[in-house]
Ligand code: SAH
Ligand code: SF4
């Protein structure tokens with residue numbers, strides 16, 4: 001039985017110290033940022049794990065490994081929850097999947113909130129901080145996109161422990177929730193529920209207030225942004241129309257979006273890459289496999305030819321576009337020949353980088369029943385070969401950029417520092433990491449969110465080095 005939480009009074013429990021541990025995709029990172037802001041606006045304080053009384057884990061279930069990680073973190077937190085009033089809240093995709101089971105197995109877990117339940121999590125956390133005997137499960141899916149209260153402003157970077165909160169000058173804006181695609185390997189449609197688009201008006205208004213607050217780069221987020229609005233059956237904007245509306249916001253310097261499903265990438269979106277000056281020349285376009293046979297079994301609804309046609313169209317209107325992808329190796333039934341097709345796809349597209357994974361059985365998905373399963377050692381050696389090849393393609397494409405001039409949006413100080421100044425890292429419009437050394441810069445000076453023109457002088461394995469060419473603005 002799922003207990004549905006309803007709150008009928010609010011009494012602030014101020015001053016609680018909490019921490020949020022985040023796993024999974026950008027959507028989880030964004031949800032965690034929102035939750036931090038929502039709790040801070042209630043007078044709670046975000047701290048590091050060692051100082052926290054309340055631990056919030058935002059979980060990912062996309063493969064077995066991140067799911068197992070949740071159980072090991074829960075084990076680690078058990079002794080820390082011995083003090084009165086301390087507890088763990090489990091949110092996100094594993095929370096949606098396991099639900100009440102967490103309360104049964106782990107007495108230090110007192111709140112479970114799934115994908116749609118997050119909107120009510122702040123009130124629930126307050127309630128549990130007051131009533132130490134209570135437990136709650138917020139796992140019901142709702143019919144429309146659950147708009148969340150307030151929390152628009154960026155978290156105050158100065159007050160948050162390192163690593164928590166969004167990057168200065170950048171913001172993520174959710175445009176939808178859930179996914180209707182049911183790719184044969186994927187648990188997301190079960191953990192995030194049916195696709196629910198936000199209204200384009202709510203998205204544009206949120207973007208406008210972010211730009212007003214000083215944000216220069218916005219990333220529109222969703223599991224499958226290209227199908228934005230399809231659930232509204234033409235009563236609201238399409239994704240391409242939304243892009244044009246957001247692009248027109250005065251003062252917005254950069255727009256990105258993620259993730260795209262190739263089957264829904266409309267010609268109008270391709271066209272936008274050639275027309276919208278602030279749409280960044282970068283696209284994450286998960287291919288998953290280069291074999292038509294495997295793509296069919298995965299239920300991806302495109303084939304190699306269609307995918308390559310999209311790539312050709314994109315490069316025609318935007319020759320410098322940086323393409324990245326996700327690849328699964330060892331999907332049930334994948335033969336050596338199928339895998340060679342994936343390797344061939346990498347040669348044809350030459351992705352600047354890719355996330356690649358061994359297929360992992362997930363509870364309830366269609367591929368669980370598909371046979372034959374690829375032996376672990378075969379999948380492992382395919383993965384290693386693919387990643388090795390990607391490493392050299394990445395290196396070659398980064399090397400080809402030396403000598404070019406780029407505008408970098410600075411994020412934070414680089415890990416590696418040299419004497420006589422400070423190095424900062426940021427991203428170019430293609431989304432590549434660029435480290436820039438500022439000679440004579442004061443250690444204390446904050447450049448996060450600033451733009452600077454640089455000339456690329458050197459390529460590393462995964463990043464570039466640039467020298468400053470002019471003013472910082
Ligand atoms: N909505 C996005 C991606 C969601 S999950 C999209 O459609 O592209 C992120 C990535 O995890 C997927 O692109 C896929 O490559 C990988 N993935 C998902 N389920 C997986 C599984 N069962 N085993 C291995 N990798 C998986
Ligand atoms: Fe998963 Fe496919 Fe939906 Fe992406 S499009 S979230 S891979 S079901």
Ligand code: F3S
Nearest residue numbers: 024025060061062093
């Ligand atoms: Fe993971 Fe859920 Fe995102 S399964 S990848 S956190 S949608």
